[in-house]
Amino acid sequence: MQYYSLGKQSPNVNFKTAAITGQAPDKGLYFPTTIPQFTPAQIERFKTLDKATLAFEVMKPYVGGTIDDASLQQICAETINFDFPLVPITQTIASLELFHGPTLAFKDVGARFMSRCLGYFSKQASAEKATSIDKSTSTEKPTTVLVATSGDTGGAVANGFLGVDGVDVIILYPKGKVSPIQELQLTTCGQNITALEVEGSFDDCQAIVKDAFMDAPLNKAYNLTSANSINVARWLPQQLYYFFAWQQWVAKYGNDLPMHIVVPSGNFGNICAGMMAKASGLPLGHFVAACNANNVVTRYLQTGNYEVRKAVATVSNAMDVGNPSNFVRILEIMQNNFENLKHALSSYSYDDITTASTIHRVYKTNNYILDPHGAVAFLAAEDFLDKLPTTDINKFKGAIILETAHPVKFPEVVEEAIGQTIEIPKSVQFLLDKQKVSIPMGASFAAFKNWMLTKANA
Ligand SMILES: *Cc1c(COP(=O)(O)O)cnc(C)c1O
Numbered sequence: 001m002q003y004y005s006l007g008k009q010s011p012n013v014n015f016k017t018a019a020i021t022g023q024a025p026d027k028g029l030y031f032p033t034t035i036p037q038f039t040p041a042q043i044e045r046f047k048t049l050d051k052a053t054l055a056f057e058v059m060k061p062y063v064g065g066t067i068d069d070a071s072l073q074q075i076c077a078e079t080i081n082f083d084f085p086l087v088p089i090t091q092t093i094a095s096l097e098l099f100h101g102p103t104l105a106f107k108d109v110g111a112r113f114m115s116r117c118l119g120y121f122s123k124q125a126s127a128e129k130a131t132s133i134d135k136s137t138s139t140e141k142p143t144t145v146l147v148a149t150s151g152d153t154g155g156a157v158a159n160g161f162l163g164v165d166g167v168d169v170i171i172l173y174p175k176g177k178v179s180p181i182q183e184l185q186l187t188t189c190g191q192n193i194t195a196l197e198v199e200g201s202f203d204d205c206q207a208i209v210k211d212a213f214m215d216a217p218l219n220k221a222y223n224l225t226s227a228n229s230i231n232v233a234r235w236l237p238q239q240l241y242y243f244f245a246w247q248q249w250v251a252k253y254g255n256d257l258p259m260h261i262v263v264p265s266g267n268f269g270n271i272c273a274g275m276m277a278k279a280s281g282l283p284l285g286h287f288v289a290a291c292n293a294n295n296v297v298t299r300y301l302q303t304g305n306y307e308v309r310k311a312v313a314t315v316s317n318a319m320d321v322g323n324p325s326n327f328v329r330i331l332e333i334m335q336n337n338f339e340n341l342k343h344a345l346s347s348y349s350y351d352d353i354t355t356a357s358t359i360h361r362v363y364k365t366n367n368y369i370l371d372p373h374g375a376v377a378f379l380a381a382e383d384f385l386d387k388l389p390t391t392d393i394n395k396f397k398g399a400i401i402l403e404t405a406h407p408v409k410f411p412e413v414v415e416e417a418i419g420q421t422i423e424i425p426k427s428v429q430f431l432l433d434k435q436k437v438s439i440p441m442g443a444s445f446a447a448f449k450n451w452m453l454t455k456a457n458a
Pocket of ligand 1: 105107152153229264265266267268269270271318319373404405
């Protein structure tokens with residue numbers, strides 16, 4: 001299995017190189033040269049396979065031999081060692097709860113897989129160095145992961161990479177703009193994880209990271225890589241929970257009822273992974289991208305014009321993305337054909353007031369607490385099911401929404417909407433006793449670069 005750059009100007013690489021470098025030299029995103037095809041017999045077997053084995057069989061073709069089977073089995077088992085329950089909310093809408101991982105976010109899956117892959121490659125590099133006769137040829141620098149976060153990514157990446165040998169992580173987050181639990185998840189790890197508290201916005205953090213990847217002295221001093229969904233090692237394992245959801249769906253409804261899927265979308269990595277799973281043979285239904293006011297894709301599907309706008313701040317802030325980086329991958333899966341795309345994907349967009357009132361309504365009516373991202377998805381599921389064509393009408397129709405984060409991570413919005421406090425899950429209560437450790441940083445690339453270069457020379 002090779003990966004080509006969607007920029008079309010860089011050579012093909014294997015999974016290892018794609019995972020270590022993140023982006024191709026031409027700044028394109030990597031995409032597999034062939035999408036693996038699972039046969040109907042394999043799909044039938046997948047119905048009852050245990051999660052770890054299923055994860056291994058799905059990921060193996062993508063890893064393409066760059067990780068030995070025993071290690072990949074272990075990486076997969078560790079990546080998914082928590083629950084992915086499909087919980088009914090109404091008669092027709094169920095929630096795939098992706099917040100049972102260590103940082104209560106779906107990003108745990110991608111971060112855990114990617115960190116373990118980089119850890120494996122780093123160990124491999126030191127072993128090669130130790131046995132190399134000509135020491136002068138081995139100038140491996142440790143890998144440094146740079147990541148800007150509006151909240152969820154940072155925690156998942158910190159937790160995933162904590163203690164991974166040969167990989168350092170530097171997280172930039174906007175001071176005062178992440179929730180208390182999110183801040184504790186970012187700032188209490190220690191060891192190989194450093195949190196920079198930036199006097200600015202998420203956009204400022206992201207701009208600093210972007211500049212860093214382009215900066216020659218920094219790239220000389222460090223082996224920099226990114227941990228966002230551009231990286232194939234973070235993007236591709238997100239396919240797994242679509243397989244787990246489908247297992248639960250067919251156990252309940254059998255083969256005949258299509259499982260339509262609504263995904264709260266920002267950078268479109270998550271939904272794109274689901275569309276890959278479908279392209280590889282998993283019998284999934286229609287995909288719906290649920291968006292907040294940042295609705296470039298919703299408008300594109302309506303008008304055919306892809307018109308990028310600057311991101312605006314919303315209550316579902318993990319989806320505040322003006323120009324979704326993974327959308328080019330979706331276009332590639334759809335063979336860059338607009339009709340194919342419209343056939344496979346719909347999109348709806350909602351404002352903050354509707355989102356908050358939906359959290360209230362679903363709590364009162366169905367006794368289920370949605371987070372703001374899940375609430376946007378719930379709205380889209382209702383609208384989608386309303387408009388589902390008559391061919392499906394004789395059958396029961398239903399959809400799942402991906403609940404991408406635990407509501408406790410967005411207490412301001414959710415507690416206001418439901419009129420009570422949310423209990424902090426046991427699994428994160430230990431954070432409350434921990435001491436935040438962060439390094440204050442001005443919102444300028446110059447300040448960041450200076451700090452990085454001083455650190456490299458220390
Ligand atoms: C990251 C995130 C999203 C958006 O996922 P994409 O893959 O960027 O589309 C949605 N919800 C939550 C809670 C997130 O953290």
